[in-house]
Amino acid sequence: xxxxxxxxxxxxxxxxxxxxxxxxxxxxxxxxxxxxxxxxxxxxxxxxxxxxxxxxxxxxxxxxxxxxxxxxxxxxxxxxxxxxxxxxxxxxxxxxxxxxxxxxxxxxxxxxxxxxxxxxxxxxxxxxxxxxxxxxxxxxxxxxxxxxxxxxxxxxxxxxxxxxxxxxxxxxxxxxxxxxxxxxxxxxxxxxxxxxxxxxxxxxxxxxxxxxxxxxxxxxxxxxxxxxxxxxxxxxxxxxxxxxxxxxxxxxxxxxxxxxxxxxxxxxxxxxxxxxxxxxxxxxxxxxxxxxxxxxxxxxxxxxxxxxxxxxxxxxxxxxxxxxxxxxxxxxxxxxxxxxxxxxxxxxxxxxxxxxxxxxxxxxxxxxxxxxxxxxxxxxxx
Numbered sequence: 001x002x003x004x005x006x007x008x009x010x011x012x013x014x015x016x017x018x019x020x021x022x023x024x025x026x027x028x029x030x031x032x033x034x035x036x037x038x039x040x041x042x043x044x045x046x047x048x049x050x051x052x053x054x055x056x057x058x059x060x061x062x063x064x065x066x067x068x069x070x071x072x073x074x075x076x077x078x079x080x081x082x083x084x085x086x087x088x089x090x091x092x093x094x095x096x097x098x099x100x101x102x103x104x105x106x107x108x109x110x111x112x113x114x115x116x117x118x119x120x121x122x123x124x125x126x127x128x129x130x131x132x133x134x135x136x137x138x139x140x141x142x143x144x145x146x147x148x149x150x151x152x153x154x155x156x157x158x159x160x161x162x163x164x165x166x167x168x169x170x171x172x173x174x175x176x177x178x179x180x181x182x183x184x185x186x187x188x189x190x191x192x193x194x195x196x197x198x199x200x201x202x203x204x205x206x207x208x209x210x211x212x213x214x215x216x217x218x219x220x221x222x223x224x225x226x227x228x229x230x231x232x233x234x235x236x237x238x239x240x241x242x243x244x245x246x247x248x249x250x251x252x253x254x255x256x257x258x259x260x261x262x263x264x265x266x267x268x269x270x271x272x273x274x275x276x277x278x279x280x281x282x283x284x285x286x287x288x289x290x291x292x293x294x295x296x297x298x299x300x301x302x303x304x305x306x307x308x309x310x311x312x313x314x315x316x317x318x319x320x321x322x323x324x325x326x327x328x329x330x331x332x333x334x335x336x337x338x339x340x341x342x343x344x345x346x347x348x349x350x351x352x353x354x355x356x357x358x359x360x361x362x363x364x365x366x367x368x369x370x371x372x373x374x375x376x377x378x379x380x381x382x
Contacts, residue, residue, distance in 0.1 A: 028252055030163070042099050045081055047118075057114060084103065115378050117379075120153060127206075165222060171294070175285060183310040184314050188200075
């Protein structure tokens with residue numbers, strides 16, 4: 001282990017130099033300590049579609065160029081996808097409004113030449129997509145080949161800072177147990193390659209073709225995490241922290257807990273529901289930690305079993321108590337969770353309660369496979 005944070009250069013699979021990052025425990029701690037507690041930022045992955053066929057179109061380079069370097073619109077791995085990135089905000093409501101403005105900016109840039117949809121998985125497109133050329137995206141394709149080209153998936157990623165390295169670690173470990181409920185609430189990808197998968201969200205199975213996906217491991221300490229990151233950088237397996245692709249991760253660049261489990265949400269109200277729920281949950285766990293009432297982290301495999309139930313059945317399934325194994329309808333567990341965290345959600349969580357009754361997977365099945373792509377496009381413009 002190095003004693004100082006540093007950068008090195010390794011030769012990538014495509015013959016280009018790839019920067020690898022090595023951070024020691026002190027450097028990691030410093031990143032998390034300097035953030036303001038409960039500040040929030042959002043990232044949203046969005047598909048660009050042909051306005052007639054509503055199939056993905058590789059227009060990301062053109063859209064990003066029109067947006068300009070200072071825009072909130074960024075490149076993603078598929079050439080038909082962009083990412084919207086908000087600024088850092090002091091509350092969830094401000095972050096949501098920022099993302100709404102970014103959505104409006106994207107729609108204005110596309111001006112009917114390109115359709116836009118927040119689709120966790122495109123309902124009818126082929127599994128493989130054209131990927132971005134060059135840079136870290138090119139290196140990802142060179143490393144993972146066909147699997148990288150199959151990552152035509154969209155997530156809603158919520159960053160929340162806690163302002164304390166020790167609290168961040170404890171909340172991260174506790175938050176792992178809640179990932180299945182967040183996944184069930186946000187499930188919105190029942191269709192893939194022109195058929196109903198029978199799942200509430202097929203996105204995790206597609207993403208899981210890459211390594212370091214799904215329920216993340218428990219972190220014993222920052223020194224252990226630093227050692228894992230150093231091993232990944234030295235070996236070349238994880239050349240940069242952004243390739244720690246689990247559905248929850250401590251973000252060592254932003255100093256946040258990044259919740260990556262939710263599917264991207266088609267309409268603004270659903271997006272708002274998920275963001276407000278995530279922010280309130282993190283704030284609730286932080287308050288429990290301050291009161292020394294934080295529940296011990298559960299075994300990863302038990303969380304993964306609930307995670308499987310969530311992607312299979314969404315809000316209509318069953319979740320199992322991580323200690324006793326007792327089974328409870330997922331919707332009831334979600335309502336109980338929302339009740340418990342609502343004191344940490346200014347303005348309440350009624351918008352999330354509505355999503356418990358009918359979420360994205362339900363809406364897509366209601367319109368059917370033939371109408372799914374149009375519904376996604378129309379919902380984004382709502």
